[in-house]
Amino acid sequence: MDEKQRILIVDDEPQITRVLRRSLTTHGYEVRSAADGESALETFGDWSPNLVITDLSMPNVSGLDLCRKLRKISSVPIIILSVRGEEQTKVEALDSGADDYIMKPFGMDELLARIRATLRRTLEAALESTTNLIETGDFRIDLEARTVTVQNREVHLTPKEYDLLLYFVRHSGKVLTHRTLLAAIWGGNFVEQTEYLRVLVGQLRKKIEPASATPRYILTEPWIGYRFNSGT
Amino acid sequence: MNRAMARNFRQKVIAYGVALAGVAFMTALYKAFITGVNATTVALSLLLVVLAIASRYGLGPSIAASIAGMLCFNFFFLPPVGALTIQDPQNWVALFAFLVTAVTASQLSSAARSRASEAERRREEVMKLYHLSRAIIATPDSETAVSSIARQVVEVFDLDYCGVLAPDEMGQWHRLAVSAELLFRPDDAMIEHAFKSGIVLISNSPQDANEGLRDVAYGPLKMGARPIGVLVLRAQSLEENTVEAIAGLTALALERARFLKEVSRTEALKQSERLKSALLDAVTHDVRTPLTSIKASVTTLLNEPAVHGEGSLDDEGRREMLEVIDEEADRLNRFLEGLLEMARIEAGEMHLNPRLSSIDEIVLTALERAESLTRGHIVKTSLEADLPLVRVDARAVTEVIFTLLDNASKYSPAGSTIMVSAGLAGDDTLRVTVEDEGPGVARDLRERIFDKFFRVMRDGESGAPRTPPGMGMGLAIARAIVEAHGGRIWIEDTSLNRGARFAFTLRIEETKTV
Numbered sequence A: 001m002d003e004k005q006r007i008l009i010v011d012d013e014p015q016i017t018r019v020l021r022r023s024l025t026t027h028g029y030e031v032r033s034a035a036d037g038e039s040a041l042e043t044f045g046d047w048s049p050n051l052v053i054t055d056l057s058m059p060n061v062s063g064l065d066l067c068r069k070l071r072k073i074s075s076v077p078i079i080i081l082s083v084r085g086e087e088q089t090k091v092e093a094l095d096s097g098a099d100d101y102i103m104k105p106f107g108m109d110e111l112l113a114r115i116r117a118t119l120r121r122t123l124e125a126a127l128e129s130t131t132n133l134i135e136t137g138d139f140r141i142d143l144e145a146r147t148v149t150v151q152n153r154e155v156h157l158t159p160k161e162y163d164l165l166l167y168f169v170r171h172s173g174k175v176l177t178h179r180t181l182l183a184a185i186w187g188g189n190f191v192e193q194t195e196y197l198r199v200l201v202g203q204l205r206k207k208i209e210p211a212s213a214t215p216r217y218i219l220t221e222p223w224i225g226y227r228f229n230s231g232t
Numbered sequence B: 001m002n003r004a005m006a007r008n009f010r011q012k013v014i015a016y017g018v019a020l021a022g023v024a025f026m027t028a029l030y031k032a033f034i035t036g037v038n039a040t041t042v043a044l045s046l047l048l049v050v051l052a053i054a055s056r057y058g059l060g061p062s063i064a065a066s067i068a069g070m071l072c073f074n075f076f077f078l079p080p081v082g083a084l085t086i087q088d089p090q091n092w093v094a095l096f097a098f099l100v101t102a103v104t105a106s107q108l109s110s111a112a113r114s115r116a117s118e119a120e121r122r123r124e125e126v127m128k129l130y131h132l133s134r135a136i137i138a139t140p141d142s143e144t145a146v147s148s149i150a151r152q153v154v155e156v157f158d159l160d161y162c163g164v165l166a167p168d169e170m171g172q173w174h175r176l177a178v179s180a181e182l183l184f185r186p187d188d189a190m191i192e193h194a195f196k197s198g199i200v201l202i203s204n205s206p207q208d209a210n211e212g213l214r215d216v217a218y219g220p221l222k223m224g225a226r227p228i229g230v231l232v233l234r235a236q237s238l239e240e241n242t243v244e245a246i247a248g249l250t251a252l253a254l255e256r257a258r259f260l261k262e263v264s265r266t267e268a269l270k271q272s273e274r275l276k277s278a279l280l281d282a283v284t285h286d287v288r289t290p291l292t293s294i295k296a297s298v299t300t301l302l303n304e305p306a307v308h309g310e311g312s313l314d315d316e317g318r319r320e321m322l323e324v325i326d327e328e329a330d331r332l333n334r335f336l337e338g339l340l341e342m343a344r345i346e347a348g349e350m351h352l353n354p355r356l357s358s359i360d361e362i363v364l365t366a367l368e369r370a371e372s373l374t375r376g377h378i379v380k381t382s383l384e385a386d387l388p389l390v391r392v393d394a395r396a397v398t399e400v401i402f403t404l405l406d407n408a409s410k411y412s413p414a415g416s417t418i419m420v421s422a423g424l425a426g427d428d429t430l431r432v433t434v435e436d437e438g439p440g441v442a443r444d445l446r447e448r449i450f451d452k453f454f455r456v457m458r459d460g461e462s463g464a465p466r467t468p469p470g471m472g473m474g475l476a477i478a479r480a481i482v483e484a485h486g487g488r489i490w491i492e493d494t495s496l497n498r499g500a501r502f503a504f505t506l507r508i509e510e511t512k513t514v
Helices: A014-026 A037-047 A063-073 A087-095 A108-131 A159-170 A178-185 A194-208 B003-033 B039-057 B059-077 B089-138 B142-157 B188-197 B240-302 B315-346 B359-369 B394-411 B474-484
Strands: A006-010 A030-034 A051-055 A078-082 A100-103 A133-136 A139-142 A147-150 A153-155 A175-177 A218-221 A225-228 B161-167 B173-178 B201-208 B212-223 B226-235 B355-357 B378-383 B390-392 B417-424 B429-435 B489-492 B501-507
Touching (some): A006 A037, A014 A108, A037 A051, A037 A063, A051 A108, A063 A087, A078 A087, A078 A108, A087 A100, A100 A108, A139 A159, A159 A194, A175 A178, A178 A225, B003 B059, B039 B059, B059 B089, B089 B142, B142 B161, B142 B173, B188 B201, B188 B212, B212 B240, B240 B315, B355 B359, B359 B378, B359 B417, B390 B501, B394 B501, B474 B501
Parallel strands (some): A006 A051
Antiparallel strands (some): A139 A147, A147 A153, A175 A225, B201 B212, B355 B390, B417 B429
């Protein structure tokens, strides 16, 4: 791909934006930065980046508000950086539309890996809409025939299991909160029924995981939700 | 015989004297000047005298006046004049009627008089109780509320002594408040008895040969039905009602004091909880932020591929990473120093080392130290020429100015001006100001901003609290330093009506001109 991927960094700590800008530029990304949510929204409008990396606590418009505002106008992937590690904050951020969440301080390799995963997902989604076929890692899903193969082995899924797997695959690599999954599969009235989700995930794991006790595809994010890894 | 009794006796003598003189005057008036009036007129006139004496001096003198009047009437006006015998039996009736009328009138009028004075006394007592309750309610805190009760009771009711005692859990009695130290010691057995029985006890015993008899009252203090202590009062005379009323008010005051204490303790607890969580937040933010920059820089350097290509930094980039690491390590260190400084101030261990110093030098040192922080701003200085030397701890005052510069750079947009000025303010005061072009500080926050861990939250509506760079410690330390030098620090309006102007003063010593 010739065109460089554009990343917008939003943080009010000048030293952090300085390091990220230098490091990401070196890794072949085009980078711009904003010191607060308001100017981030402005830059977003002018420049339409492929990814937004934002801090949570900032003047004027906080990271959470920025997520909500961006979600209203775009489906751009968002990665949150924050010094606050409580589950509550993570869930809130993910529910506000963030795709991933990284605790400060972080290693650059981890951030780069998350950036790659997030950007790949958007590429795959773009591809899917043209072919009606999802091929990612060990999975191959035919959207028209509703058939699923894992490592070339066909698996038979109930409609709910199929919906869940499809949702996972489409959001591969992203942390999905219980609420998000419940709302996606059962609808908004069931967001508190986490036991439905546990049961369904258990059934799905039995069918697709080589060893359901040590899952490789559907990974548990303790207290928060799940993350799907297609095996790439 | 003490003074009060002497005064009482003198008053009695005067009363009887006036009673007898009144009768004598009326008798003489009719005998010497107005002749030819009949006996009835004289008798009625004498009755007037008796009534006057009764309403003015009470029963005793008026009875005396009645008897004297009867004798005079008989001796001077009833035939045979000049003797105490009576010829006409009709006149016996007149004389008897006179005596009965006089005595009855005396009794009625003196009863009315004593009722009036009783009512007056009651009114005074109610007024006193009212004043006492006002005084109790007006005390602002629990400490003074308890300690001032006894003094207020003594002042308002004009007593010798007032003591408030309460037992602890072990049954040991403690004095919560006493009006004054006297030789007088309350009787422990009486205290115990009043406490247990719940009734007012009044003992009347000579305490001191010089002062005569004194009433000592032991009034139980009750909260509802539960006894909480005993009130001891001493005065010339005490009545049960009064003691009960005072005890009631004192119990209320104690209860109120306890309540105030409870409230302030809860408040303090809440405050310290808030402080703890603010400290945790601040530490989390202020340690992790520089660590993030450092870790990101270091991992970028570590991840560089051995072979030149994608992901390898140029020399400039490598240098920038190292610079960030260096600066952020300094920032961590500054943060730790701030914590230590704050801890020292908290522990009351601020060691100042005052020496005669030049404010110009201090300002310039601070500007130099803040250089990396104010790089994005235009910094101007305005120092008056020939400012006198000040005896201060130059390092500490440099810290104050550094903090203000740091603050100004954080809260004002890049490219705006920060103005540092120093000049005289009066004969013995030096004034230093740091002014920025940021959003300024709301009036209601201008005091609180100097509180420990206080930070201006700039985005009010969002869920995530805004944590501005910095600890919320700098200004608290600055204030402690300035105040330790006998100066003052505050925020004022700028001439342009935007931005914030921090000003602080330092005292100039009486410098002997050499």
